[in-house]
Amino acid sequence: MKEKRKGMQRRAFIKTAAAAGAALSVAPTMTFAKNKEESKVRIGFIGVGGRGRSHLNNLLKRDDVLIPAICDIDTKAIDASMNMISKAGFNNPEVYQDGEHAYEKLLSRDDIDGVIISTPWLWHTPMSVDAMKAGKYVGVEVSAATTLGECWDLVNTYEETGSPLMILENVNYRRDVLAVLNMVRQNVFGELLHARCGYRHDLRAVKFNPGVTFGEGAKGEARWRTQHSLKRNADLYPTHGVGPIAAMMNINRGNRFLTLTSHATKSRGLHKYIVDHAGEDHPNAKLKWKLGDIVTSTINTANGETIIVTHDTNSPKPYSLDFEVQGTQGLTEFDYYNKRIYVEGISKPHHWDEMDDWLKKYDHPLWKKYGEYAAGSGHGGMDFFVDHAFVETVKRKALPPLDVYDAAAWSAITPLSERSIAEGNSVQYFPDFTRGNWIKREPVFALNDEY
């Protein structure tokens, strides 16, 4: 029954993708609907804080989306969202804000096709599981899960219900990331050997806001995110780095993560920040932070590559995802501020090349087609693409390009790194969330020019 439903989804996908391909040659307004009413998808929002409103902003620009309901427990977040919705000329949605489980009422509506979940990390899996059980398409923010048990909950629920889940990893759609994926697929670097990636983002002013406050009385992510640094020594946020590399290495699709070892430095940055901003006598200066300032994990893949993943959020540093992709023919190191490439036989021996011409030459078809829509969508345009992919898969009843197995394998880095560090950098084994199917699953991410 399960397989039958998935088979039907795949056939429906192939059919509608071909039909929609013609309809999607669009004019420079956000015109995606085939006709006025028929193809609108109905998306509910759970969590409309900073990130949820960024998704909302992107969907409000489209003519193929209706927003029947939103949910958040924070009145200010609801008010700001209602304001955006009415300014965009959409009908007022039903609001669910009465308690932490109000989202369940939103899920019980039968006029919602999909939900976008942008809540604190500990809510991602419970909400995703409930949404899949309610028969909704799920778009869940990163990371999708915080324990191995939650990773399995996502996979098991998907397999039981057949409701697709997409992990909303926007960095997979960054223009340079997609261009490098294109280069990998066109064999510019030869056979892949190694990659480096991570999340190196000075979040001290996010973790403490205002002043050195976190938890109750704080603002934004300081209300919930900081607590994880107090309690866990792990790579808390692996997917922005590892998602793009996983796509380049076909993880869960002919390849998979096998093992991981992690190392953590001592913890200094958050304590220092508190002392520097509020003095040694501030009560928060007495706290003992578990999270090492820099957590470094090394992953081995089934196909014999290694990946170094860094988590580094408590020290002064310009933002960097620290990408490096290396193969038998050459390599690239690329980031917002620093991009270079070396390809044997093309580059002057032992000299790096500038990357601009390479990025233009290998610009991904998705960016060529939709680049103009992406302006203003957030994070340099990549946010347009992740929301577009979610809406299009819901609309076509297709399987998402970044799926529940990706969500589980990438998110598993947090609990596995935690255990490795706790056990003196012991080797950890990734569960095979695909139950052996990685051997025959085919790559799908960014393999068409539609989404």
Ligand SMILES: NC(=O)c1ccc[n+]([C@@H]2O[C@H](COP(=O)([O-])OP(=O)(O)OC[C@H]3O[C@@H](n4cnc5c(N)ncnc54)[C@H](O)[C@@H]3O)[C@@H](O)[C@H]2O)c1
């Ligand atoms: N992909 C990206 O680039 C990106 C950027 C920022 C944040 N994020 C992720 O998005 C998620 C949300 O982050 P944020 O920055 O928006 O945080 P936020 O604190 O600004 O927003 C979270 C919202 O969830 C609401 N919420 C909490 N519990 C709820 C519940 N039980 N029911 C309904 N609403 C609830 C809060 O009131 C808040 O408005 C996090 O997982 C974060 O890691 C991703």
